[in-house]
Amino acid sequence: MPYDVTALRSRLEAIVGPDHVAAGTEANSPLAVDGVVPALSVRPGTQDEVSKVVAACSAAGAAMIPRGGGTAMGIGNRPSRADAVILLDRLDRVVEFDPANLCITVEAGVRLGALQEKIASDGEVLPIDPPDDEKVTMGGLVAANQSGPSRLLYGTARDFVLGMRVVLPDGERVHCGGRTIKNVSGYDMNKLFIKSFGTLGIVTEVTVKLLPAPVMRAGVVGLFPTLSQATAAVTRTLESFLLPEALDLLDPAAMDLLAPRLELGAPGGAHGVAVALAGSRSTVERQARDFETLFRAEGARVVPLPEARTVSAWSSIRNVFGLLPPAPSRVVCKISVPIDKGGAMLGAAGADGKALGLQTAVFAHAGSGVVWAAFVLGGRPSEETVTGLQRSLEALRQRAAAAGGSLVLCEAPPALKARMDAWGAPPPGLSVMKRIKSEYDPRALCSPGRYLGGM
Amino acid sequence: MARKELVEALRKIVGKTNVLDSLVDMQLYQYDAYLEERRPDAVVFVHSTEEVSGVVKVCNEHGAPFVPRGGGTNLSGGTIPARGGVVLEMIRMNKLLEVDKASLRARVQPGMFNLELGTALAPHGYQYMPDPASQKAATMGGNVAENSGGPHCFKYGVTTNHVMGMTVVLPDGEIAEIGGKAPDTPGYDLCGIFVGSEGTFGICTEVVVRIVRLSEGVKTMLAIYDSIERGSEAVSAIVAAGMVPATLEMMDQLVIQAVEQSIHCGLPLDCATVLIIEVDGLKDDLEEQCKAIADICTTHGAREVRVAKDDAERAMLWAGRRGAFGAVARLAPSYLVCDGTVPRTALPQVLRKVAEVGKKYDLKIPNVFHAGDGNLHPLILFDWRDKEQKIRVMKAGTEILELCVQLGGTISGEHGVGLEKMDAMKLCFSDADIRSQVALKRAVDPKDLANPGKMFPVTAEVACAV
Numbered sequence: 001m002p003y004d005v006t007a008l009r010s011r012l013e014a015i016v017g018p019d020h021v022a023a024g025t026e027a028n029s030p031l032a033v034d035g036v037v038p039a040l041s042v043r044p045g046t047q048d049e050v051s052k053v054v055a056a057c058s059a060a061g062a063a064m065i066p067r068g069g070g071t072a073m074g075i076g077n078r079p080s081r082a083d084a085v086i087l088l089d090r091l092d093r094v095v096e097f098d099p100a101n102l103c104i105t106v107e108a109g110v111r112l113g114a115l116q117e118k119i120a121s122d123g124e125v126l127p128i129d130p131p132d133d134e135k136v137t138m139g140g141l142v143a144a145n146q147s148g149p150s151r152l153l154y155g156t157a158r159d160f161v162l163g164m165r166v167v168l169p170d171g172e173r174v175h176c177g178g179r180t181i182k183n184v185s186g187y188d189m190n191k192l193f194i195k196s197f198g199t200l201g202i203v204t205e206v207t208v209k210l211l212p213a214p215v216m217r218a219g220v221v222g223l224f225p226t227l228s229q230a231t232a233a234v235t236r237t238l239e240s241f242l243l244p245e246a247l248d249l250l251d252p253a254a255m256d257l258l259a260p261r262l263e264l265g266a267p268g269g270a271h272g273v274a275v276a277l278a279g280s281r282s283t284v285e286r287q288a289r290d291f292e293t294l295f296r297a298e299g300a301r302v303v304p305l306p307e308a309r310t311v312s313a314w315s316s317i318r319n320v321f322g323l324l325p326p327a328p329s330r331v332v333c334k335i336s337v338p339i340d341k342g343g344a345m346l347g348a349a350g351a352d353g354k355a356l357g358l359q360t361a362v363f364a365h366a367g368s369g370v371v372w373a374a375f376v377l378g379g380r381p382s383e384e385t386v387t388g389l390q391r392s393l394e395a396l397r398q399r400a401a402a403a404g405g406s407l408v409l410c411e412a413p414p415a416l417k418a419r420m421d422a423w424g425a426p427p428p429g430l431s432v433m434k435r436i437k438s439e440y441d442p443r444a445l446c447s448p449g450r451y452l453g454g455m
Numbered sequence: 456m457a458r459k460e461l462v463e464a465l466r467k468i469v470g471k472t473n474v475l476d477s478l479v480d481m482q483l484y485q486y487d488a489y490l491e492e493r494r495p496d497a498v499v500f501v502h503s504t505e506e507v508s509g510v511v512k513v514c515n516e517h518g519a520p521f522v523p524r525g526g527g528t529n530l531s532g533g534t535i536p537a538r539g540g541v542v543l544e545m546i547r548m549n550k551l552l553e554v555d556k557a558s559l560r561a562r563v564q565p566g567m568f569n570l571e572l573g574t575a576l577a578p579h580g581y582q583y584m585p586d587p588a589s590q591k592a593a594t595m596g597g598n599v600a601e602n603s604g605g606p607h608c609f610k611y612g613v614t615t616n617h618v619m620g621m622t623v624v625l626p627d628g629e630i631a632e633i634g635g636k637a638p639d640t641p642g643y644d645l646c647g648i649f650v651g652s653e654g655t656f657g658i659c660t661e662v663v664v665r666i667v668r669l670s671e672g673v674k675t676m677l678a679i680y681d682s683i684e685r686g687s688e689a690v691s692a693i694v695a696a697g698m699v700p701a702t703l704e705m706m707d708q709l710v711i712q713a714v715e716q717s718i719h720c721g722l723p724l725d726c727a728t729v730l731i732i733e734v735d736g737l738k739d740d741l742e743e744q745c746k747a748i749a750d751i752c753t754t755h756g757a758r759e760v761r762v763a764k765d766d767a768e769r770a771m772l773w774a775g776r777r778g779a780f781g782a783v784a785r786l787a788p789s790y791l792v793c794d795g796t797v798p799r800t801a802l803p804q805v806l807r808k809v810a811e812v813g814k815k816y817d818l819k820i821p822n823v824f825h826a827g828d829g830n831l832h833p834l835i836l837f838d839w840r841d842k843e844q845k846i847r848v849m850k851a852g853t854e855i856l857e858l859c860v861q862l863g864g865t866i867s868g869e870h871g872v873g874l875e876k877m878d879a880m881k882l883c884f885s886d887a888d889i890r891s892q893v894a895l896k897r898a899v900d901p902k903d904l905a906n907p908g909k910m911f912p913v914t915a916e917v918a919c920a921v
Binding site for chain 2: 098100101102103123145155156158159166168172173174175176178179180181182183184185186187188189190191192194195196200211212213215235238239240241242243279280282283286287334336337338339340341367368369370400403404405406408423424426427428429430431432433435436438439440451452453
């Protein structure tokens with residue numbers, strides 16, 4: 001749909017001030033979405049301004065893409081249009097922190113790291129630990145339902161959101177949920193917007209429940225000569241009474257990257273299993289002992305992570321791909337499968353990378369069924385390399401789908417995205433999803449083309 | 456005539472004997488645990504996803520509304536066929552289809568009782584966490600439809616946090632498997648929006664739930680108070696101390712007395728309130744936790760704290776709590792359960808105000824509630840034969856919900872909106888908020904056949920139907 005960029009720009013400038021509207025036309029703009037450069041970028045300063053900006057874009061028929069910390073912008077297909085990128089980083093206020101009720105309400109642009117710092121002063125924590133947590137915004141966390149290793153014990157963003165405010169595609173402001181931990185008043189609208197990746201509107205405010213911070217943290221890493229020993233240790237852990245906060249399985253390449261940071265010595269091609277322990281001193285110490293025994297019984301060399309090093313060690317683990325060369329020269333995918341299939345998927349992804357001669361790292365939230373794989377393509381990958389990787393990814397995707405799971409491309413150069421759908425075959429219920437999309441966004445102006453099934 | 460044709464068409468799907476249409480049968484299906492009644496046109500016993508799909512397709516052809524029904528324990532009128540039509544009796548779809556320990560999932564049919572699932576999982580060493588007090592008679596399908604809570608939801612979350620996938624029959628009869636054993640299915644979180652949709656998005660015919668290992672240790676304790684306010688202050692103090700007990704339940708004196716009469720679980724009759732507190736997890740620090748909690752309770756005025764000595768004593772305490780609604784039925788012919796929820800720290804204030812509402816309308820209001828969640832259940836006692844009294848009850852109920860919203864809470868923590876709280880939705884949502892919810896209903900059920908006439912503020916038309 002043609003629209004008048006100049007007219008929209010002056011309309012947006014009237015709403016947010018000229019300083020907060022920019023043309024996005026530089027060729028290598030960091031605001032480009034999968035290579036599509038937006039005509040404009042706009043930085044509203046309040047939720048009300050977001051509403052007005054969205055209404056103006058909607059009136060003009062301009063396609064909008066919201067952006068928080070930018071950490072999840074690689075997820076999804078190339079947008080069919082990107083007229084205005086709406087930057088939410090100025091929405092960085094804490095609306096209300098209610099420590100006595102373990103709950104906080106913040107605007108969408110508040111960084112997860114900043115939120116953690118704020119609530120730590122009252123001994124509380126939001127136990128969601130995606131990579132790049134100092135960059136991730138709360139709006140992005142929710143829109144992408146991000147998670148990290150500790151989803152094992154606590155779940156994902158969807159398990160912590162109590163309420164939110166959303167600007168719908170026509171600019172209308174609505175609120176969902178509330179701030180009590182139990183709430184069945186009407187539909188659970190939070191769930192509609194969580195994981196909708198900006199395709200149904202823009203999240204402008206989020207209320208999450210918090211937990212008391214644990215008294216103590218520690219960790220244990222086991223280095224296993226073979227993958228089957230490592231997965232056996234995972235299985236035995238899940239069968240036990242033990243309650244680790246996280247249980248990550250790391251392939252030898254990931255272990256090589258982490259070894260210096262975790263002070264593991266030479267990992268010697270071992271697979272790693274790392275557990276994070278949190279709680280009272282007595283339960284943490286007991287679990288640390290039990291894990292050392294359990295890992296040794298499966299043939300591991302054991303490296304305990306003492307209390308003082310645990311937090312930084314886990315930061316390294318969840319950010320392990322940060323030790324690889326950055327995008328766009330790499331491909332990152334997330335494979336989700338039933339928990340017992342995670343080990344095999346990790347092995348398969350690593351073997352594929354090796355066969356293609358690519359630097360590869362794979363790790364898994366092994367108690368949750370989530371496997372992350374990164375393949376480094378290098379500066380200018382040959383046609384042959386891209387095709388080979390595409391074939392491998394399609395095969396991995398088929399294997400995941402056969403187990404009832406999925407493979408989603410989370411970072412990939414446009415050349416690969418042009419050949420391969422980021423989401424895979426649409427899941428059952430696509431007809432309902434499409435009706436939902438057209439009910440809320442009938443003119444397809446919100447992140448068009450990025451979601452699955454062409455939505 | 457139209458009804459006859461509908462019944463005939465239904466019989467072609469499920470067989471003659473699986474469709475009821477006599478007046479007496481319809482009267483048996485015209486109510487649930489709420490206070491309204493409305494007769495369906497037919498009741499169908501279904502046995503498989505395919506049968507449910509067939510029945511729903513017939514309903515589409517005849518423009519007949521349909522309502523699934525599990526145990527019928529719903530407290531907000533969720534299973535009352537507000538606009539007539541077909542009730543699908545799900546109770547025969549009651550099998551545990553699979554326990555997949557390796558992927559920590561179980562697959563169950565919707566007619567299975569919540570407690571039955573727990574009992575079936577225990578020998579494997581696993582449990583399903585949400586545990587509504589009605590778990591003996593409440594089905595998994597009903598739990599899904601209402602996003603049920605229960606005492607253990609304080610620590611472990613509600614139904615939506617434990618349902619990973621389901622097979623649903625959509626309002627046009629299409630069968631879809633949404634979510635599943637694998638996490639993070641791409642696309643909108645259909646599973647997340649179906650849970651708690653009160654049957655208005657279609658019918659769930661299979662549920663994939665998360666199962667967790669039985670805890671290594673559990674300890675249950677009873678704190679006894681002479682002041683209900685001190686008791687509710689203790690609840691906040693326990694949480695403020697950084698403790699996350701598995702449950703934090705409260706019962707007041709009227710409830711305790713009723714429970715003692717029916718169950719005899721050894722609760723003191725002369726106290727103002729008791730707290731039932733449970734801690735679970737690794738056994739190493741349970742003693743320590745119990746002691747810390749007992750100290751907090753004592754500091755906040757508990758006259759006594761008892762720790763259950765063994766499983767039998769634990770079971771006794773829980774029998775009392777779970778039997779509370781039933782026991783209160785001894786006190787009066789009827790009661791209205793309010794389900795308002797407030798931020799935990801507002802508990803003392805809201806309890807005081809609930810007592811004032813009782814005085815104002817001259818009604819007895821015992822209280823039993825999930826204190827840790829701030830989820831109240833004032834039970835307003837009355838006699839359904841007394842029309843004038845029922846009007847007062849409804850006014851008092853609305854006033855309590857208004858209070859909860861004023862204190863930062865909401866109108867329903869776990870019982871659902873159903874028929875009961877359609878108008879109360881306006882207390883906590885703007886017109887735009889409600890429009891955005893109705894838009895979702897329109898997208899999923901454009902013909903408005905799936906449990907219509909529920910959830911949203913009453914229009915004149917809906918009022919007539921009820």
